[in-house]
Amino acid sequence: MSKHGITQPSALRRRPVLCALMALLVAPAAVTESLQSESSIRSAAERYVAARNPWKNHEHRIEAGRLDSRSRLPRCDGTLKAFLPARAQIKRRTTVGVRCNGSAGWTVYIPVNISAYANALVAIRPIPAGSVLGPQDVQVVKREVSAMGYGYISDLERDGGYRVSRAIPQGAVISPNMVESAVMIKRGQSVRIMARSGAVGVTMAGVATSKASLGERITVRNVNSGRVVEGIVRSGETVEIIL
Numbered sequence: 001m002s003k004h005g006i007t008q009p010s011a012l013r014r015r016p017v018l019c020a021l022m023a024l025l026v027a028p029a030a031v032t033e034s035l036q037s038e039s040s041i042r043s044a045a046e047r048y049v050a051a052r053n054p055w056k057n058h059e060h061r062i063e064a065g066r067l068d069s070r071s072r073l074p075r076c077d078g079t080l081k082a083f084l085p086a087r088a089q090i091k092r093r094t095t096v097g098v099r100c101n102g103s104a105g106w107t108v109y110i111p112v113n114i115s116a117y118a119n120a121l122v123a124i125r126p127i128p129a130g131s132v133l134g135p136q137d138v139q140v141v142k143r144e145v146s147a148m149g150y151g152y153i154s155d156l157e158r159d160g161g162y163r164v165s166r167a168i169p170q171g172a173v174i175s176p177n178m179v180e181s182a183v184m185i186k187r188g189q190s191v192r193i194m195a196r197s198g199a200v201g202v203t204m205a206g207v208a209t210s211k212a213s214l215g216e217r218i219t220v221r222n223v224n225s226g227r228v229v230e231g232i233v234r235s236g237e238t239v240e241i242i243l
Helices: 011-033 038-052
Strands: 059-064 079-083 093-101 107-123 138-144 162-164 179-181 183-185 190-197 200-208 217-222 228-233 238-242
Touching: 038 059, 038 079, 038 093, 038 107, 190 217, 190 228
Parallel strands: 190 238
Antiparallel strands: 059 107, 079 093, 093 107, 107 138, 162 179, 190 200, 200 217, 217 228, 228 238
C-alpha cells in the first residue's frame, strides 16, 4: 500500500491485461495464416494462361487482377487447379477460375490480362487499292498485337507478296483483310492458256513455269506441244497469249 493508502497494481494484476493486448496483436496473424493467400491464387491463374495463350511464342506479359477485398478463402489443404469457364477462350482479357481440390472446396474467378508484342507492318503513306505492297509503302513497328482483333502482317514476302484490296490510310497496321495474295499464279500450277486473234479464240491446257501477279507477264508450257510461250495473267487460272 502507498503512503496515500492506495494499493499499487501488482505484477499479477498487470499480467492479464498484457495477455489480452498480446492476444489482440497475435490474433490477426493467426487468422491470416488460416486463409489462402491472394498471391497463390493469382499465380495459379497466370501459370494456366501462360501455358495456353495464343501469344506464348511472342514477347508477352501476363497479369492476374486482384480478388475482391472481401474475399476470405480458407487455406486449401489440397492443390489449386485453374480452369476456363464453359465455352470460354483465352483472349486479351480472360476470366479464369481457380478451384481448391481439398476439404475447403471453394472456387473463385479472377480476371487475367495478356499484353503481347510483335513486329507488324504499318503504312507510312496512304496506299491505294490495287497496289502491290512494297518496301516503299510500309515500315516494321513493334505493336501490341494482342489488341488487334483483325490480325496483322509481319512480312512482305509471305504468301508470295500482297496486293491491296482496299485503300489503306497512313499509319494503319496492315491486316489480312486489307490485302490479298499478289501472286495469282504460282510456278508449277496448272493453268488455262487462252489464245485469241480477233473474234477467234482457242483454249489449251498449260503449266506455269514462273509466278506472276494479275496483269503481269508469265511463261507457261503448253501441255500438248511442250512449247513454252509468254502470256499475261488474267485471273488465278487463266493466261492470255496475245497473237
